[in-house]
Amino acid sequence: MLNPGGTPFQGSSTILKFEKDLVAEGLVTADQLSIAHISKENLGLDLGSILIKKGFVTETKLLEFLARHTQIPYVSLKEESIDPEIVRQMPLHLARQHKAVPFAEKDGKIRVAMANPFDSFARDDLKDLLKTEIEPCLASLKEIQETIDQHAEGTKVDDEKILTVILPSKSEQESEEETRKMQAMASGPQVVAAVNQLIARSNAEKASDIHIEPGRNQVHVRFRVDGLLRERGQMPKSMHLPVVSRIKILAGLDIAERRVPQDGRVRVLLVGKPLDMRVSTCPTQFGEKVVIRLLSKDTVINIESLGFREKDRKLFSDIISKSHGIFLATGPTGSGKSTTLYAALMRINSSEKNIISIEDPIENEIEGINQVAVHAKAGLTFASVLRSVLRQDPDVIMIGEIRDAETAQIAVRAAITGHMVLSTLHTNTAAGAISRLLDLGVEPFLLSSALKGVLAQRLVRKICPDCRQEVKPDVSKLWEGAKDLKKAFQGKGCKACGYTGYSGRVAIFELAPINDTIRGLMHVRASDDKIVGAFREMGVKSILKDGVEKIESGVTTVEEVLRVTQED
Numbered sequence: 001m002l003n004p005g006g007t008p009f010q011g012s013s014t015i016l017k018f019e020k021d022l023v024a025e026g027l028v029t030a031d032q033l034s035i036a037h038i039s040k041e042n043l044g045l046d047l048g049s050i051l052i053k054k055g056f057v058t059e060t061k062l063l064e065f066l067a068r069h070t071q072i073p074y075v076s077l078k079e080e081s082i083d084p085e086i087v088r089q090m091p092l093h094l095a096r097q098h099k100a101v102p103f104a105e106k107d108g109k110i111r112v113a114m115a116n117p118f119d120s121f122a123r124d125d126l127k128d129l130l131k132t133e134i135e136p137c138l139a140s141l142k143e144i145q146e147t148i149d150q151h152a153e154g155t156k157v158d159d160e161k162i163l164t165v166i167l168p169s170k171s172e173q174e175s176e177e178e179t180r181k182m183q184a185m186a187s188g189p190q191v192v193a194a195v196n197q198l199i200a201r202s203n204a205e206k207a208s209d210i211h212i213e214p215g216r217n218q219v220h221v222r223f224r225v226d227g228l229l230r231e232r233g234q235m236p237k238s239m240h241l242p243v244v245s246r247i248k249i250l251a252g253l254d255i256a257e258r259r260v261p262q263d264g265r266v267r268v269l270l271v272g273k274p275l276d277m278r279v280s281t282c283p284t285q286f287g288e289k290v291v292i293r294l295l296s297k298d299t300v301i302n303i304e305s306l307g308f309r310e311k312d313r314k315l316f317s318d319i320i321s322k323s324h325g326i327f328l329a330t331g332p333t334g335s336g337k338s339t340t341l342y343a344a345l346m347r348i349n350s351s352e353k354n355i356i357s358i359e360d361p362i363e364n365e366i367e368g369i370n371q372v373a374v375h376a377k378a379g380l381t382f383a384s385v386l387r388s389v390l391r392q393d394p395d396v397i398m399i400g401e402i403r404d405a406e407t408a409q410i411a412v413r414a415a416i417t418g419h420m421v422l423s424t425l426h427t428n429t430a431a432g433a434i435s436r437l438l439d440l441g442v443e444p445f446l447l448s449s450a451l452k453g454v455l456a457q458r459l460v461r462k463i464c465p466d467c468r469q470e471v472k473p474d475v476s477k478l479w480e481g482a483k484d485l486k487k488a489f490q491g492k493g494c495k496a497c498g499y500t501g502y503s504g505r506v507a508i509f510e511l512a513p514i515n516d517t518i519r520g521l522m523h524v525r526a527s528d529d530k531i532v533g534a535f536r537e538m539g540v541k542s543i544l545k546d547g548v549e550k551i552e553s554g555v556t557t558v559e560e561v562l563r564v565t566q567e568d
Contacts, residue, residue, distance in 0.1 A: 017493040017501065018069050019047070022057075027065055032056045063138050072117050072136055077103060077143040086110060087151045089130055095148050097233040098122045099141055102130060113139035113147070118499040121201055122233075191242040194235075195250075198243075199277070199292075201232070203270055206504070208294060212247075214240050214287035226461045226505050227334060244281070244288050251279035258288055265361070278361065295363055303343045307506040307550070316455070316511060320344045320422065323395075325452035326415035328402075330427045335564075336459045336507050337424040338363055341398055344422055345369055348396060357398035358385045374400075382407045390414055399423040408440040415450035430454040430512040430540075431531040438525060448519035456510040456543055458564040460556040463489055464497035468554060489554040506555060508547040508564075512540045 022028050028036075028051060036050045051057050060076070067074035082103045089110075095101050099115035100122065110130050117123065117136035127134050198221065202210045207223035214220075219235040235243065245255045251264030264279045276295035281288045308316060319327055327344075329337040342364055349355060349368050357366075360374040360382070372389065374380050382399060383406040389397060390410075401424050402408050415421045427433045433454045437447055473488040491501025512518075512535050521531050536542075541549075547561035 017499070018065070021069060022065065025065070027061060028056045059140055063140065067138050070118070070138075072138050074138040075103075075111070075113055077101075077113055077139055077147050080104065082147065082151075084151055087147065090126075092148065093236055093239070094125075094129065096145075097235065098126060099144055099233070100126060101144050101147050102126075102134075103147065106135065109133045109135045111135045111137055113137050113144055115139065115141040115144055118493075120495050120498055121205060125197075125201075188242065191239075191246050194239065195243055195246045199268070199275075199294075200270060202292075203275060203294060203296065205498070210290075210292040210294070212240075212243065212290040212292075214284060214289065216286055219243075226502055227459055228461075240287055244290055247279060247290055247292065248281070251277070253279065253281065259283055263361075276364070278363075293363075301339065301343055301346075303347050306340060306343055307555075308509065308511075309549070312509065312511045315513060316344075316453075317347060319453040319513060320420070321348055322420055322452055324415060324418045324420055326411060326421040326423065326450045327452050328423055328425055328433050328454045330425045330430065330433045330454060330456045331458060332426065332428065334459065335457055336505075337457065338400070340455065340457065340507070341422050341424065342366065345396070345398060348420075353395040354393055355396040355398070356389050356392060356394045357400070358382055358389060359398075359400040383410055386410050386414070390419075394419060396420045396422070401425070402437075402440075405440040408437055408442050412437070412442050412446050412450045416446060421450075428456065429528065429532070429543075430456045430510050430535065431528040432456075434518075434522060434531060435528055438522070444522045444525060448514075448522040451514045451522075453511070453513045455512070457507045458543060458547075459505045459507055460547065460550070460560040460564055461502035462504045462506050462555055463557060464491040464494065464501055464503040466496040466503075467492040467494035467501065470554075473558065485548060485551065485558075487552045487554075488558055489551070490557050502560075506550070508543050508550060508556075508561065510535075510541060510543045510546065512538075 019033060023030050023033060032051070032054070036047055036054065036056065048062060052059050052062065063074045066072070080103060083105065086102045086105060090100075090102055098119075100112050102110045102112045104111045110132055112126055112130075112134045114122070114126075114136050117138055123134065123136055198210060202223050205223055205225055207225045208227075209224040211222040211224070211229065212219060213222065214237070216237075218237055219240045221232045221235060222229045223232050224230075248255045248262070248264070250266045250268070252266065253262045253264045261280065261282045263281075265276065266279065267274055267276050269275070273296070278293040278295060280291045280293075282291075283289075303313060303316060306313075319325075329340045331337050345355060345357065345366060349366065351368070354370070355368070356370045356372065358372050358374060362371045362373050365371065370392075372380075372385055374382055374385055382401070382403060386397070386399065386407060387410065397411075397414060397419055399407065399411055399421065402411060411421050411423060425433045425436055427436050433456070434447070434451070437451075438444060468489050469492055471488050471490050473485045491497060491503075493499040493501045497503045515538065517534050517538070518531065521534060544561070544565055547556070547565060550556050551558055551561060
């Protein structure tokens with residue numbers, strides 16, 4: 001069997017890079033691989049776990065296969081001679097967190113059995129911890145856990161101190177004494193170091209979010225990297241309360257209150273660079289879940305970095321530089337709309353303009369721009385703040401999101417009366433943004449006068465430049481209208497990209513300027529299909545078409561474009 005408790009097979013992301021070799025070497029059949037892929041989509045499990053669970057291949061053969069293709073040796077800890085003194089060099093909590101155990105020394109290097117030796121950050125952590133060069137080895141997670149458990153009794157007392165934490169009373173009302181205890185616990189050097197390491201590692205991986213999720217027996221840590229969540233280890237359950245308390249103290253939250261959600265913000269210096277963190281807590285069955293949004297100054301980019309082709313970049317710059325009107329960025333949550341508007345503000349920002357943004361919350365601070373955060377409980381809604389802002393003599397107003405009829409109508413009237421308004425809408429297409437504003441009660445004659453352009457977008461992961469290789473397009477995966485795709489690329493997986501094949505993200509766009517034809521369609525409340533048809537006659541590319549161009553140029557993959565567009 002796989003691993004106790006159904007623990008995922010840790011090399012699965014790498015298996016995806018060599019699945020054709022699995023068939024070629026006869027470890028599984030093409031039919032078995034297809035069945036596994038279907039199960040992966042239906043059950044949400046990883047490919048390696050499914051292949052093993054269904055009995056298509058044994059875990060040992062899968063590990064041996066990976067060893068041959070990655071040049072990382074496979075070891076069976078049951079057959080190895082394990083040095084207890086070397087095992088004890090690693091604290092138990094770190095061994096369990098990294099799913100790794102040092103077991104022998106060879107040629108001046110410490111041999112470390114790892115369930116996922118492809119995690120470059122874990123390897124670096126182990127190297128720093130053991131203070132010597134290491135030789136990562138592939139090993140069964142079950143055997144690693146058994147080895148850790150077998151040598152637990154002999155571990156140094158100092159290592160165990162991190163794991164033994166006095167839990168506060170479970171009574172609903174925390175006393176001042178208990179609060180002081182939690183503050184002292186959260187200020188301990190081990191806890192401070194653990195939180196610092198967590199933040200530093202997530203920033204090094206260019207993660208946008210840290211998720212700390214308590215379970216019944218342990219705490220899961222996941223990072224959102226390039227839009228997708230990745231497992232980054234576990235912490236002992238006893239570490240949950242002090243770590244969460246430490247994060248709350250940093251964000252200025254109430255550490256004694258664990259029954260209601262809380263939100264806070266803190267700025268830290270990481271390697272001399274400012275890093276803003278937005279902290280959100282939420283009570284769950286097994287304790288408070290914490291999500292930390294990392295807002296680095298580096299995330300505010302210019303329009304040259306957004307991914308526009310030259311013609312669209314010039315058009316985008318022309319639209320946002322107008323003296324009045326409204327420009328909309330549309331797309332689902334997480335499609336990069338706010339980043340696009342920030343880039344627009346960076347482009348038009350100058351000492352000659354009074355630029356005011358209304359946001360919920362403020363994600364990045366921009367020098368020279370007056371940024372206002374909405375606060376619904378205090379009566380500061382987008383609409384109420386917008387009314388006040390209009391009395392501040394603004395030239396440009398950025399509204400984080402148009403959510404209701406009142407905000408929509410005020411924004412459009414502001415655009416008509418001499419202000420440039422930038423905002424976002426949650427619609428999937430550029431044509432859908434027009435329909436949404438009309439549905440919110442904006443009069444067609446006002447909208448046709450105010451609207452200057454609409455940008456629909458999605459975010460796709462970029463292929464890692466260090467391991468990019470050209471592949472033959474799989475026509476069976478392609479949608480109608482893209483059958484003539486001539487070239488495609490994918491990342492093989494390397495140390496630079498953490499063996500994922502991807503590094504960073506870029507947007508795919510549909511940028512639609514508003515001309516007299518579109519204005520006429522607005523006046524008669526034409527359907528989305530008619531507006532889309534008019535856009536195509538104007539030469540406006542669809543998001544899919546832009547995605548195809550980025551596939552052929554080696555920026556992203558067929559799978560990525562399909563992933564973000566197949567529901568449209």
